[in-house]
Amino acid sequence: MSNQQGDNARASFEQAKALVIDSIAETMDLYGVTRSAGNLYGTMYFGNDMTLDEMREKLGMSKPSMSTGVKKLQDYNIVKQTFRKGTRRQTFAAEKDFFQFFANFFAKKWLREARINLDAIHKAQQELDQLLENESVDGNLREEALLTYRQMEDSKPYYYWLQKLVASIESGELFDAIPVDEIKKQ
Amino acid sequence: MSNQQGDNARASFEQAKALVIDSIAETMDLYGVTRSAGNLYGTMYFGNDMTLDEMREKLGMSKPSMSTGVKKLQDYNIVKQTFRKGTRRQTFAAEKDFFQFFANFFAKKWLREARINLDAIHKAQQELDQLLENESVDGNLREEALLTYRQMEDSKPYYYWLQKLVASIESGELFDAIPVDEIKKQ
DNA sequence: AACTTTATTAAATTTTTTCTTAACAAACTT
DNA sequence: AAGTTTGTTAAGAAAAAATTTAATAAAGTT
Numbered sequence: 001m002s003n004q005q006g007d008n009a010r011a012s013f014e015q016a017k018a019l020v021i022d023s024i025a026e027t028m029d030l031y032g033v034t035r036s037a038g039n040l041y042g043t044m045y046f047g048n049d050m051t052l053d054e055m056r057e058k059l060g061m062s063k064p065s066m067s068t069g070v071k072k073l074q075d076y077n078i079v080k081q082t083f084r085k086g087t088r089r090q091t092f093a094a095e096k097d098f099f100q101f102f103a104n105f106f107a108k109k110w111l112r113e114a115r116i117n118l119d120a121i122h123k124a125q126q127e128l129d130q131l132l133e134n135e136s137v138d139g140n141l142r143e144e145a146l147l148t149y150r151q152m153e154d155s156k157p158y159y160y161w162l163q164k165l166v167a168s169i170e171s172g173e174l175f176d177a178i179p180v181d182e183i184k185k186q
Numbered sequence: 187m188s189n190q191q192g193d194n195a196r197a198s199f200e201q202a203k204a205l206v207i208d209s210i211a212e213t214m215d216l217y218g219v220t221r222s223a224g225n226l227y228g229t230m231y232f233g234n235d236m237t238l239d240e241m242r243e244k245l246g247m248s249k250p251s252m253s254t255g256v257k258k259l260q261d262y263n264i265v266k267q268t269f270r271k272g273t274r275r276q277t278f279a280a281e282k283d284f285f286q287f288f289a290n291f292f293a294k295k296w297l298r299e300a301r302i303n304l305d306a307i308h309k310a311q312q313e314l315d316q317l318l319e320n321e322s323v324d325g326n327l328r329e330e331a332l333l334t335y336r337q338m339e340d341s342k343p344y345y346y347w348l349q350k351l352v353a354s355i356e357s358g359e360l361f362d363a364i365p366v367d368e369i370k371k372q
Numbered sequence: 373a374a375c376t377t378t379a380t381t382a383a384a385t386t387t388t389t390t391c392t393t394a395a396c397a398a399a400c401t402t
Numbered sequence: 403a404a405g406t407t408t409g410t411t412a413a414g415a416a417a418a419a420a421t422t423t424a425a426t427a428a429a430g431t432t
Contacts, residue, residue, distance in 0.1 A: 064381080
């Protein structure tokens with residue numbers, strides 16, 4: 001095989017991967033992951049564990065960018081540091097099982113959502129409580145405050161449900177209820 | 187009740203709501219919704235249907251901002267246009283049922299994720315097919331291409347599962363499997 | 373202990389995004 | 403039909419975020 005042909009074949013291979021890497025980055029963008037972090041994840045998805053310099057090389061970006069990018073991905077729980085013996089460079093590997101990706105990524109976000117909002121509701125309801133206990137508060141405002149208090153109260157089950165959902169992901173229960181299958185539904 | 191006291195009470199009420207509006211905006215931010223769109227949603231969540239001018243007034247922002255903001259929220263399927271008779275102004279209302287919010291918001295994203303990535307995989311696999319059919323391609327590259335082809339193939343079940351998950355949300359099956367309850371688990 | 377290698381932090385720059393004002397278009401009123 | 407009201411698009415300004423280069427720190431090697 002001539003070099004020319006070999007280069008074409010290699011380029012074609014890289015292009016095929018690039019298509020999917022792009023689409024991964026595009027869809028991660030839907031969930032608030034920046035394009036460049038998504039791109040990094042996609043690149044790591046199709047590779048083995050990588051050092052920061054290998055990432056820099058692949059993506060043509062600076063090393064600090066790779067450092068912060070990989071940190072973000074670690075923060076999403078979808079990249080882990082690995083240990084490659086014989087080098088003192090840090091190496092990192094992407095979570096390649098998308099089900100695990102889903103579990104790690106959304107579990108973290110949903111738990112955070114639940115915690116933050118339940119906290120805020122707790123504080124807001126304390127404030128509203130004070131208001132409602134105060135006899136001299138105008139009847140109209142009382143009524144509004146009561147309705148708002150109830151609206152907050154009624155939203156709590158949603159956050160508890162998010163917590164249950166996360167638990168069911170972690171226990172595997174969700175995957176029993178909605179089993180993975182290979183039958184194309186598209 | 188004196189005006190001073192009344193004003194304090196009103197301010198306290200508004201502050202209680204603001205706490206929760208902020209936390210809603212903060213958590214929507216986790217999923218790639220900008221703070222200002224999240225803030226708008228939160229504001230609408232605690233109000234009735236609103237016109238663009240009412241939003242502008244509440245948030246202290248320009249009308250074009252409200253127009254684009256509300257459009258984004260409509261795009262996420264979490265705000266709908268409503269009809270208030272007696273005015274020719276458009277009115278909009280937020281989805282107040284967070285379970286419906288969850289269903290609308292994530293279903294749309296997950297379906298989009300599945301479609302985009304399955305499309306890209308389809309195209310990439312065609313490219314890899316050509317490469318693998320070409321007898322003159324170097325053995326090493328063939329091997330790599332084959333592994334990558336399989337990696338893509340193996341990721342498909344995940345996207346089909348996302349589609350199933352969406353279907354189970356829409357059918358209510360998910361909520362049978364992971365029932366809503368009021369027991370605090372935090 | 374001085375020198376290398378590697379990763380992170382800081383500062384500055386560039387790019388992207390958001391927001392506002394101004395212009396426009398469309399629909400309704402008189 | 404002219405004038406209003408309302409919503410959207412366009413252009414410019416402001417703000418925010420991402421990226422790079424340079425500096426620093428930390429760890430390992432000779």
